[in-house]
Structures are given as C-alpha cells and as structure tokens.
Amino acid sequence: MNIVLHQPEIPANTGNIGRTCVATGTNLHLIEPLGFRLGEKELKRAGMDYWDKLNVTRYMNYAEFLEKNPGAKVWMATTKAKKVYTDVEFSPDDYIMFGKESAGIPEEILVENEENCIRIPMLDSIRSLNLSNSVAIVLYEALRQQQFANMKLEGELHRLQWTKNEA
Numbered sequence: 141m142n143i144v145l146h147q148p149e150i151p152a153n154t155g156n157i158g159r160t161c162v163a164t165g166t167n168l169h170l171i172e173p174l175g176f177r178l179g180e181k182e183l184k185r186a187g188m189d190y191w192d193k194l195n196v197t198r199y200m201n202y203a204e205f206l207e208k209n210p211g212a213k214v215w216m217a218t219t220k221a222k223k224v225y226t227d228v229e230f231s232p233d234d235y236i237m238f239g240k241e242s243a244g245i246p247e248e249i250l251v252e253n254e255e256n257c258i259r260i261p262m263l264d265s266i267r268s269l270n271l272s273n274s275v276a277i278v279l280y281e282a283l284r285q286q287q288f289a290n291m292k293l294e295g296e297l298h299r300l301q302w303t304k305n306e307a
Contacts, residue, residue, distance in 0.1 A: 141233075147174065148241070162193045166279060212235050217257075217258055225278045229285065
C-alpha cells in the first residue's frame with residue numbers, strides 16, 4: 141500500500157503516519173511544500189526511531205507525483221466524498237491520498253478525481269478527524285481487505301504459542 145500526504149503541515153502528524161507506515165510495510169509519499177523540515181525534532185519524536193526504516197519519497201508538487209507514478213490508482217480521502225472508505229475495494233498497490241490539515245486536498249484535484257474520493261463517516265458537528273487517525277483508519281481497512289498480507293496477526297501468534305504449550 142501507499143500513503144500520500146499532500147502538503148502536510150504538522151510534523152507530529154507526519155511522524156505518527158510514518159511510524160504507522162513502517163509498522164504496516166506501507167510506502168509514504170510526501171508532496172511539497174511541507175509545513176516543516178524533515179529533520180525537525182517533532183517529526184522524529186513522533187516517528188521515534190522508526191523513521192530510518194521508512195520508505196519515503198518526496199515530490200516537488202502534485203504534477204511530479206503523477207509523472208513519477210503513471211497509472212497509479214489513487215483514492216482521495218475527503219469529507220466531501222459520497223463514497224465511504226469501506227465501500228471500495230483496495231488493491232495492494234493502491235495509493236491513498238490525504239490533504240493538509242488546514243484545508244484537505246485542493247478542490248481542483250478532487251473535482252478531477254471525484255469517482256476515487258472516499259470519506260470516513262462522522263457526525264455533522266465535527267469538521268474532520270486528526271490526520272494521523274484518518275490515515276490509520278483507512279489504511280487498516282485497506283490492509284484488512286488484503287488479509288493483512290505479510291503482517292503478523294496476534295491471533296496467529298497466540299495460537300502458535302498455545303499449540304507449543306500443549307505439546
């Protein structure tokens with residue numbers, strides 16, 4: 141899977157997302173401008189000591205992202221979407237894009253890709269969820285659809301330990 145952050149602004153969110161990407165074997169794509177420097181201590185603190193294990197690619201702008209990833213299936217998370225994220229079928233090579241914390245994905249990008257826009261249901265009184273929480277919610281649904289390929293499942297580990305203790 142691939143997570144794309146379009147102009148993220150808060151280093152702690154990006155750090156948390158990077159840590160989630162490392163934990164799930166997911167690639168992270170950052171589209172500039174970023175609201176911080178990648179060396180900032182808040183980013184490193186949130187990503188902890190996992191940042192060096194992260195497969196991260198930076199792009200100067202959205203056009204460069206498209207140019208370097210031709211034919212990519214990009215799902216766009218937005219509060220403006222009609223489709224709920226659980227109603228789509230994710231593939232292992234899909235990209236899930238999230239916009240900057242203050243404004244989301246630019247309207248012109250959403251209009252061009254309306255059929256690939258997805259949302260997380262929430263009450264009308266809430267504008268949006270925290271970016272790192274949103275990424276985790278949608279990413280884990282995509283991974284669930286892939287049966288958590290190449291990931292250890294707690295139940296499997298528990299079953300293996302139980303079987304070993306029985307023997």
